[in-house]
Amino acid sequence: MACRLKIRLAALFFAAAQICTAQTDYLASFSDPAHLWGNGIERVIEEAYRQCFKTRIIGGRVMNIRLPFAENHNERDILLESRLDFFGGGKGNPAMLWPLIEEILDSKHFDEYINALSSGRERVFIFDIPDQKWSTSSDLFDIARMKAGSYRGLPHRPYVLTTGKGALESDVYNYLYCVGLLGLDCSGFVWHVLSYIGKQGGLDLGRTLSMAMGVPRGGDPSWYAGTVFYNSKSPQIIAVNDEIRSLRPADIILFRESGGGMAHSAIIQSIDFTTGTIRYVQCTDEAPLAERGVHESFIYFNPAKPGVSLKDPSLQWTQKRFAPFPGEKDSPFSDDGERYRAFKEYGGGRVVRIRALIPVIEKINKN
Numbered sequence: 367m368a369c370r371l372k373i374r375l376a377a378l379f380f381a382a383a384q385i386c387t388a389q390t391d392y393l394a395s396f397s398d399p400a401h402l403w404g405n406g407i408e409r410v411i412e413e414a415y416r417q418c419f420k421t422r423i424i425g426g427r428v429m430n431i432r433l434p435f436a437e438n439h440n441e442r443d444i445l446l447e448s449r450l451d452f453f454g455g456g457k458g459n460p461a462m463l464w465p466l467i468e469e470i471l472d473s474k475h476f477d478e479y480i481n482a483l484s485s486g487r488e489r490v491f492i493f494d495i496p497d498q499k500w501s502t503s504s505d506l507f508d509i510a511r512m513k514a515g516s517y518r519g520l521p522h523r524p525y526v527l528t529t530g531k532g533a534l535e536s537d538v539y540n541y542l543y544c545v546g547l548l549g550l551d552c553s554g555f556v557w558h559v560l561s562y563i564g565k566q567g568g569l570d571l572g573r574t575l576s577m578a579m580g581v582p583r584g585g586d587p588s589w590y591a592g593t594v595f596y597n598s599k600s601p602q603i604i605a606v607n608d609e610i611r612s613l614r615p616a617d618i619i620l621f622r623e624s625g626g627g628m629a630h631s632a633i634i635q636s637i638d639f640t641t642g643t644i645r646y647v648q649c650t651d652e653a654p655l656a657e658r659g660v661h662e663s664f665i666y667f668n669p670a671k672p673g674v675s676l677k678d679p680s681l682q683w684t685q686k687r688f689a690p691f692p693g694e695k696d697s698p699f700s701d702d703g704e705r706y707r708a709f710k711e712y713g714g715g716r717v718v719r720i721r722a723l724i725p726v727i728e729k730i731n732k733n
Contacts, residue, residue, distance in 0.1 A: 405733055407563070407731055408615050411563065413566075414559040415559070417562075418433040418550075419432050419433075420467075425480045425484060426532070427533070431535065432539070432660050433463055433467075433550055434542045434543040434546075435550065436547075436549035436554070437551070445521060445522060446522055450547065452547045453547055456550055457551070457586070458548075458554065459558045459561075459588070466548055467542060470541075470545075479537075479541055479545075483532060483533040486530045488528065489503065489504050490508045491528055491540070492519075493524050493544035495522045495524075495544050498545045498547060500545060521694075524544065524694070526691060526692075535656060536655040539658055540691075549649075550649045551649065552631050552649050553593050553596070554588065554649070555647075555649035556596075557588050560591075560633070561588075564722075564726055566730060567730050571587075571722065572588070573587075576590075579600075593631050594627070597716070597718070602720060608677065610674060611639075616719070617634045617718070619646060621702070622708060622712055622716075626709070630648075630650065631648075641669065642666055642669040643666055648661065653687065653688060658690060663683075663684065663702060664684045665682065665683050665684070666681065666682040668680070676706055677714055683703030683704075687699050687705065
C-alpha cells in the first residue's frame with residue numbers, strides 16, 4: 367500500500383512539474399517581443415521599450431515600475447536660483463539608471479516612505495525636489511484644501527494627497543522623480559531606442575552621427591541628440607511626409623512649441639494598416655498618473671484612408687494629457703493629437719527619419 371501511494375504521489379508530482387514547465391515555457395514565449403511583433407524592426411523597438419520597465423514587490427504589492435520622466439527645460443526650477451540636477455541631465459539609459467533605482471528601492475529611506483503611505487490615515491506628502499526630501503502633513507485644513515482643489519504646491523515643491531492605504535505605482539514614481547532625481551527626458555528616451563536599433567544592426571549610432579550633431583572629441587552623443595538636432599537641416603535628418611502611408615517604424619514624431627521650435631519627441635513602434643493602428647512610445651509626465659514616464663500611445667485611423675495626414679482631425683489620438691501632479695496647471699492640450707496640430711503658423715508637428723538607420727532597419731527586417 368505504501369509503495370503504491372509513493373508511486374501515485376511521484377506520478378502526480380511529475381505531472382504537476384510538466385504542467386509547471388509548460389506554463390513557464392508559455393510565459394517565456396509570451397514575454398518574448400518576437401511572439402507579438404515577429405523578428406523585424408517592431409520587435410527591436412519593443413525590446414528597447416521594455417528595457418524601461420521592471421517588476422518589483424513593494425509594500426506587499428506587485429508593481430510594474432517604469433523609468434520616470436526627467437526635466438530638461440527649467441520647468442521646475444523657475445523659482446530657484448540654480449538648476450535642478452537630474453542624473454545625466456535626462457540623457458541616461460536603462461543600463462545606467464536601473465542600478466541606481468534598485469539601490470533607492472532597497473534603501474531604508476524608501477522603506478520609511480512606503481511605511482508612511484501605509485499609515486491608515488490621509489496625509490499630504492510634500493516633496494522638496496532641490497533638497498531631495500519629503501515630509502507629510504496630517505493637518506485637516508491641508509487635506510481639505512487638496513480635496514477642494516486649492517493646490518498649495520510649487521513647481522519645485524509638489525503636494526500629493528494620499529489615502530494611507532498603501533503605496534501605488536504612482537507613489538513610487540513620485541519618489542524616484544522628486545527624491546531620486548532620476549529618469550529620461552523625451553529625446554533621451556528616443557535616443558535610447560534609436561541607439562538600440564543601431565546596435566542590433568551592428569552600427570554605433572553615436573559615433574556615426576557625432577559630427578552631424580556637433581559632438582566634441584570625447585563628448586557623449588546622447589547629450590546632443592535632442593529635438594534641436596531632430597528638427598535640424600542636417601543631411602542625416604530626412605523629412606517625412608506625415609501621411610500615414612508614408613510612415614515607418616522608428617520614425618520620430620516631433621511636437622512644436624509656441625516659439626516655432628520643437629518641444630517634444632516620440633518614436634513610432636508600429637503601423638498596422640489592417641486594423642488602422644499606429645503605436646508610438648514616448649517619455650513625458652504630462653499624462654495620466656499611472657502613465658507618467660515611459661509609456662505607449664496609440665493613433666487610430668480608417669484603414670481605407672491611409673493617405674490622411676497626422677494633422678487630420680478625424681484621427682483618434684488616445685493619449686490624454688494631464689498635469690504631472692494633480693492640482694498643478696493643466697496641459698494646454700487635451701491630447702497628443704491636439705498638441706501635434708498646434709501652432710499652425712509654424713507648420714505644426716512633423717515627422718523625421720534618421721538616414722543612417724535606413725540600411726540598419728533593412729538589415730534587421732531581412733533577418
